Amino acid sequence: MSLFMPNRYRGKLIVVEGIDGSGKSTQISLLSHWLRSQGYAVAFSEWNSSPLVRRTTRRGKKKEMFTPTTFSLIHATDFADRMESYILPLVKSGAIVCADRYAYTAFARDVARGVSRRWVRNLYRFAIHPNLAFYFRVPLDVALGRILGGRDALKYYEAGMDLGLARDVEESFRIFQGRILDEYEAMAKEVGFHIIDASLPIEEQQRQMREIVTAALAGSLRSGVLRTPPEGEIGAQTATAPVL
Amino acid sequence: MLKRQPLQFYNEALPGVDTAELQGKLVVIEGPDAVGRTTQVALLRQWLEREGHAVLDTGMARSALAGKGINMAKQGNTLGPITMTLFYTTDFADRLENEIVPALRAGFVVLIDRYIYSIMARAIARGEDRRWIEQVAGFALVPHATFYLRAGVETLVSRVVLGRGAFDYWESGMDLRFGPDKYDSFVRYQARLIKALDSMVKPYEFTVIDANQSVPRIFSELRRRIARLSLPRAARRPRLRRPAAKAAS
Numbered sequence: 001m002s003l004f005m006p007n008r009y010r011g012k013l014i015v016v017e018g019i020d021g022s023g024k025s026t027q028i029s030l031l032s033h034w035l036r037s038q039g040y041a042v043a044f045s046e047w048n049s050s051p052l053v054r055r056t057t058r059r060g061k062k063k064e065m066f067t068p069t070t071f072s073l074i075h076a077t078d079f080a081d082r083m084e085s086y087i088l089p090l091v092k093s094g095a096i097v098c099a100d101r102y103a104y105t106a107f108a109r110d111v112a113r114g115v116s117r118r119w120v121r122n123l124y125r126f127a128i129h130p131n132l133a134f135y136f137r138v139p140l141d142v143a144l145g146r147i148l149g150g151r152d153a154l155k156y157y158e159a160g161m162d163l164g165l166a167r168d169v170e171e172s173f174r175i176f177q178g179r180i181l182d183e184y185e186a187m188a189k190e191v192g193f194h195i196i197d198a199s200l201p202i203e204e205q206q207r208q209m210r211e212i213v214t215a216a217l218a219g220s221l222r223s224g225v226l227r228t229p230p231e232g233e234i235g236a237q238t239a240t241a242p243v244l
Numbered sequence: 245m246l247k248r249q250p251l252q253f254y255n256e257a258l259p260g261v262d263t264a265e266l267q268g269k270l271v272v273i274e275g276p277d278a279v280g281r282t283t284q285v286a287l288l289r290q291w292l293e294r295e296g297h298a299v300l301d302t303g304m305a306r307s308a309l310a311g312k313g314i315n316m317a318k319q320g321n322t323l324g325p326i327t328m329t330l331f332y333t334t335d336f337a338d339r340l341e342n343e344i345v346p347a348l349r350a351g352f353v354v355l356i357d358r359y360i361y362s363i364m365a366r367a368i369a370r371g372e373d374r375r376w377i378e379q380v381a382g383f384a385l386v387p388h389a390t391f392y393l394r395a396g397v398e399t400l401v402s403r404v405v406l407g408r409g410a411f412d413y414w415e416s417g418m419d420l421r422f423g424p425d426k427y428d429s430f431v432r433y434q435a436r437l438i439k440a441l442d443s444m445v446k447p448y449e450f451t452v453i454d455a456n457q458s459v460p461r462i463f464s465e466l467r468r469r470i471a472r473l474s475l476p477r478a479a480r481r482p483r484l485r486r487p488a489a490k491a492a493s
Contacts, residue, residue: 052322053331056313065309067341068259069383073334074310077327084324114259122379126326126372 003121003191004103004129010224011091012217013128015102018136019181020158021143022198023205025100027136030206031213032098041226043090047101050081061157068113071157075106076123083127091128094226103127104135104191108183112176113163132216134209135193137185140178142199147173248386251348255382261345263385268348269475270385272359273466275393276437277415278403279455280462284393285357287463288470292353297475300347303357307338318414325370325420332363333380340384348385353475360384361444368443369436370420388473390448391466392441393455397434404430 007013014031016024028044036042048057057074060066066074090097103124110120147154148170156162159169160176188195194212196205248254251266273281273288285301292299305314314331317323323331336359347354360381367377404411411426413419417433418426445452453465 050327052317052320052327053313055316056310056334059313060309065338067337069337069341070309070334073330073337077330077334080327080330081322081324084327085322116256119256119379119382122376123330125376 002129004125004127007091007128007131009092009128010094010226012096012132012220012225013087013091013099013130014096014132014134014213015099015104015130016134016136017101017104017108017184017193018138018198019140019143019177019184021146022136022138023146023202024134024136024198026202027134027196027205027209028098028100030202031209032096034206034210035096035098035213039228040221041093041095043086043095043097045082045087045097045099047099047105048075048078050078052081053078061155064156064162066157066162068110068115068162071113071162072106072110072115072120072123075110079103079106079124080126088128094224096221096225099130102130102133104133104184104187104193107187107191108180111183112179113160131220132213133191133193134212135184135188135195136198136205137195138198140174140181143181144174144177250386250388252386253382254384254386255379258341258345258383261341266345266348266385267351269353269473270344270348270356270387271353271470271473272356272361272387272390273393274358274361274390274441274450275455276395276400276434276441277412278400278407279393279395280403280459281357281393283459284462284466285355287459288355288466291467292355292470292475298347298350298352299355300343300352301355301357302339302343304332304362305335307335308342309338310335323419325367325372328419329363329367329370329372329377330380332366333360336360336363336381337383344385356387359387359390361390361441361448361450364444365437365440368440369417369433389469390450391469392445392450392452393462394438394441394452395455397431397438399456400434401427401431 016028018024032042032044048054053074057078060070060074087097087099106120106124107117111117154169154173159173161169161172163172163176165175166172196208198205251263251270253263273285275281282303285303289299289301305311310331314335317331344354344356364374364377364381368374411430413426416426416430418429421429422432422436423429444450451469453462455462
């Protein structure tokens with residue numbers, strides 16, 4: 001049984017995955033700017049960002065109300081809202097949607113929390129299948145070094161403190177990220193990730209991504225995907241892409 | 245979903261719950277909108293408490309976690325069907341883990357005004373995949389009894405018009421515009437809901453109660469059937485952390 005709904009539309013969906021500190025957000029941001037500069041209509045969707053659901057999630061986190069099951073469900077609700085009101089209509093319209101984290105994040109993180117693999121895979125079955133899913137593979141210590149070096153204190157759920165893995169927040173984060181990493185590695189084949197070595201220089205990773213995007217989507221990008229009409233053509237009054 | 249013994253999980257065990265510890269009884273009242281479930285739950289609660297039982301009653305969108313968020317999301321016009329299904333499932337899971345399971349551990353009679361079956365029926369009425377939602381909701385406990393208050397759409401219409409005097413946007417399924425106005429949409433949407441609930445009677449072992457009858461008659465029928473469930477009688481009322489704020493429903 002396939003994991004997701006097939007993408008039968010003109011638009012494309014490109015997603016990035018990896019543990020915290022793998023550098024995936026930087027890479028998808030660079031890729032989406034590049035695609036936009038090529039004239040494509042590009043939209044961007046971030047994990048946990050639905051205006052309808054965000055407030056409930058924030059409340060639950062602040063008051064530490066979540067169990068593994070409700071944590072999983074509220075993130076699926078957030079994802080569903082972005083899918084129904086944002087990603088799907090844009091992909092239908094012919095845009096390229098870039099997503100920073102997708103259902104795979106839940107497959108890794110929720111299972112690391114003790115939720116059943118089968119159940120969480122079924123939960124996201126309504127999602128559309130990405131055209132490309134990049135996984136940024138990075139050794140745990142490298143990612144931890146990036147995260148623990150330059151940012152705010154780790155948050156309760158982010159560090160997996162709800163699981164009682166360790167008293168110390170950093171130690172808990174280490175163990176929890178290790179579990180998530182194991183889940184990503186275990187699913188890499190099953191879901192067909194394009195694996196990028198995230199310890200390479202930023203420019204090199206980006207070069208590899210663009211190569212894969214160009215090779216995989218070249219033909220289909222020419223037909224159907226929205227882009228700025230060349231200057232002088234009818235309807236080309238605006239300099240920017242027609243969508244977003 | 246396969247038939248299971250009461251107080252087992254349907255498909256998926258909740259992490260950290262040992263069903264052997266659950267001593268209470270789980271009784272579900274199901275049925276379409278405006279059929280009179282809430283009235284019956286209130287009557288049953290009074291009666292059970294007079295009989296000396298400790299009772300918890302709970303219903304949809306009353307969770308501390310998601311109740312508020314659902315009610316806010318319903319005020320806008322962007323709540324999609326899958327998002328709605330999952331939001332209600334989150335709400336149910338929060339109540340199951342934080343109210344229902346602790347009450348069952350303490351030997352309560354738990355009366356539930358709408359269970360996962362309503363979430364499933366709404367999803368099915370909106371064209372979602374039945375197997376998908378059945379598996380999503382598979383962490384629910386199998387109740388000791390589910391009473392399905394069944395009435396035709398005409399009865400529901402007359403109760404809405406005579407009772408509230410206006411059709412509710414969501415109860416009319418106006419999010420998917422089943423008809424040109426609230427009345428037509430209500431009739432078509434409720435007919436779909438009833439059909440979906442009817443299809444669950446066998447697999448989920450509902451006891452069908454004719455809800456075209458008067459309130460007292462329905463109540464006495466429910467009372468007679470619930471009395472047969474050999475409910476645990478609390479010697480003294482077990483202590484239970486008061487379930488967190490019930491959002492106005």
